Amino acid sequence: MKNYDKSVSMLAESKAVLAGGVASSLRASMKPTPLFAESASGARLRDVDGNEYIDYMLAYGPLILGHANPVLTSAILEAMNKGYTYGLQHSGEIELSKLLTEVLPCADKVCLSGSGTEAVMLALRLSRAYTGKTKVVRFHGHYHGWSDSIFTSFPAPDMKSQAADAGADKVPPGTAGQSENALEDVILLPWNEPEVLEATLRSRAHEIAAVISEPVMCNSGCIAPREGFLEQMRALTQELGIVLILDEVITGFRLSIGGAHGRFGIKPDLVTIGKAMGGGIAISAVAGKAEIMNLVDSGQVNHLGTLNGNGVSTAAALATIGELAKDNGAAYTHLERIATDLAAGIRGLFEKHGIGGVVNQVGPVFHMMFTDQKEVVHFDQFQQRDAGKYTRFAELMLEEGVLVRPNGLWYVSIVHGAEEVNLTLQAIDRIFARL
Known part of the structure; x- marks a missing residue:
């Protein structure tokens, strides 16, 4: 023993x-x-x-x-010897952003942040600002971070809450202490059910800003999308003026260098990435279409964070992606x-x-x-x-x-x-x- x-x-x-x-x-x-x-x-x-x-x-x-990993450790130490973070811009931000736009099929521009939760928060904010609508469709069993506006109960042995049945009127919060109003804009649907998705999007397109989905239901059984389901999701959101967000905090840089959307040939409007991108150092990003990301350029959407794009995290991401990409x-x-x-x-x-x-x-x-x-x-x-x-x-x-x-x-x-x-x-x- x-x-x-x-x-x-x-x-x-x-x-x-x-x-x-x-x-x-x-x-x-x-x-x-x-x-x-x-x-x-x-x-x-x-x-x-x-x-x-x-x-x-x-x-x-x-x-x-x-x-x-020795390559990653060396890159981190080299970056730290130049200073951990500046509160100013540096070349690592540009180098990493360029690399992300090259390897992620959907990425025209990126925003750098510190965690998957933060990336999802920004993606939702961009979607609402871009469409002028407020509702967000998400799916049972998916996880998109623990912010008040998207954290619904997550039924797994290592989380205590249980999800409500599909179709329940009130979306169940993920934890005590969440604002009672925080989830009012969330529409919770069963995943891999194309008829339910289409009926909801067509009847409520006038109020839905975004559909957010993991490309693979990793946390809840590693369930793959039904054949044609992601393609249908992409086609419907495109037709109805709804932003498609693929949450690739888990699958990004794990399923392929271009993430799950690169592997499956799906081009979302926005993608969130984190976890494997930094190899163990905290970093995340939102990447996507220029016309949506430009809302940050114009100042219509604020993107804040003291440690966003710091030299240590960008060096870690560059080293990690480099190791994953070498030898074809x-x-x-x-x-x-x-x-x-x-x-x-x-x-x-x-x-x-x-x-x-x-x-x-x-x-x-x-x-x-x-x-x-x-x-x-x-x-x-x-x-x-x-x-x-x-x-x-x-x-x-x-x-x-x-x-x-x-x-x-x-x-x-x-x-x-x-x-x-x-x-x-x-x-x-x-x-x-x-x-």
Whole structure:
């Protein structure tokens, strides 16, 4: 049995001074206790009790290059030696913005910010200013940050709230303390249901400023869009004068160098990106059509943020994207192969042990769940998974030296290899025998 005494002790110490004992509420769900990290490198992380893990959580997604990547570290140190942030402009902002307009198919111009939540806030504000309308369509099971105006309840094992049924009159808030009026402009729809989407957009186009959607429902089962669904969404929003926002905070620079919209051949009006773009350093962006982004140029839409585009974050993004793009994007071939080997291996182990389960994979990201269903292609099906069983599985994986998110979403990095895959599948084999 692994010992977590130091993590338990530090959590108690932390709770005395840090609200909740963790810096992000999501982290509190880890069993048997939220871990405290000591160090990490490559695909491995070590906790304060001396336990080492193969890491598939990867800081909830940003660490696409793995921990302490030497190229990224060197770029960050070089930038820091020139000064962390200036409150003035610098060449890194221009260089990164140029690069983003080159690699992201929808990007004429960009705005730089610090987090995915901030990027979504700006994208929504731009959409409302551009259209002169206020309503926003979003979908059950998608996550767009935790700001009051878009954070609805998110039903997953590591978040406590439960989503209301589709069609409910009142949109459920994601947390206590949200303004009662904050979600009045949100229209909450089921995803992957083209008839519902079309009926809503056609009947309410006069009041809808934007449709915001993850291109893949990563947090809720890694559910891929139904064939033609994103294309229909794009065509309808274009026809009806509604801004299409694809939230690629997770999928951006993970599904391809051009994000999911580049991979799928969809050109939204705006895209939000973050997480993997900085390789672990806080940075995000909104990118899109010049005529919408020009609202920032003209001053009609304010874009604020003390640390926006600072030298450390822009250097990190440039280094990360450079590593992902070199050798004609060989990193993506590797990422997808590792994810595919893991997903296929887990499916085989479900079958070997007679355990009901599904692994949904889109490119180098996948979601593992315990369920008796043969497939999970809709949010309602995802809701029927055995979330408690997966939470227990994640706890047992810690005992085996493997760190995974308690909600079932797995990430891989460019430094995960065959050794990590084999050790991980051996660990799952042993755990399934116990389950």
